[in-house]
Amino acid sequence: MASSPVRPETQDRLHEHVVAQxxxxxxxTLSYDPATEVDWETPLDKNFHGASPEWSTLYGTAYWGELTEAQRKELTRHEAASVASTGIWFEMILQQMVLRDIYAKDPTDAEFQWALTEVAEECRHSIMFARGAQKLGAPAYRPHRFAIELGRAFKTVAFGEAAYAAILVAEEVLDVMQRDWMRDDRVVPFVRTINNIHVVEESRHMKFARDETLKRLKKVGWVRRQIHAFVIAIASYVIVTSMVNRGVYANAGLDRKRALGEARANEHHKSMMRSSCSGLMDFLASARLLTKPALIFYKRANLI
Structure with a gap:
């Protein structure tokens, strides 16, 4: 007697369980404790950059050409600290969305346990970024008040594919730049270690976010897809434009007004952002989330 075919829903649940496990x-088998893995004791060596110079918002501008090496290194240290602070802000949003998503679900399920594991890793990352920014000698950089309030609303109401795709955007953008920084011997060693830890552990988070986004989209209608595509694009724009705080230039001893003007017009940095996000944009396109209204915000954020 022939066995009954496995129902698609059962196949999906089996796949989700296997992925989560x-x-x-x-x-x-591959996790780190930043408290012991990162060298927090050695004083900051100001002969190093805080990030790969090519990722600086001023790299390639006339102003960059006028800066001394010491000024360039000071600027990249502040920019790296700002990116870390933005990472903390979004990781706190991420943790709340994930916890809300698994609230009251089966705690014996591998997906539930993985979600809590991800939250635990994000907590460690946030502490790591905070200590890293502090060691770089930077102040507490925070997003603009408007971005903070948008984030407060987003973490409260976002669900399904909107939540997980936005998580993916933040993680993917950080991942590409940090892969460059962790291999660059011009970058201060403790920052390279931080970046390596984050890249290794975030690869799991990105896998989960991609799978969750596609899973939630399976039975989504046209209207919801259009709305969430737009919401994801706005969230992406806010995240990316909040990465480098406007205060980094004055704190690095530069002319704030001139630096802001040249950074906004910097075609090199725009090109770096676009190339780093090509894989992400391909994924969003395959998920049919690159709608015409959404494209407006991705283009404004120089992600496409």
């Missing part, structure tokens, strides 16, 4: 196994 693999992520749990990966976390069990």
């Amino acid at each position: 693999r992520l749990l196994d990966s976390a069990a």
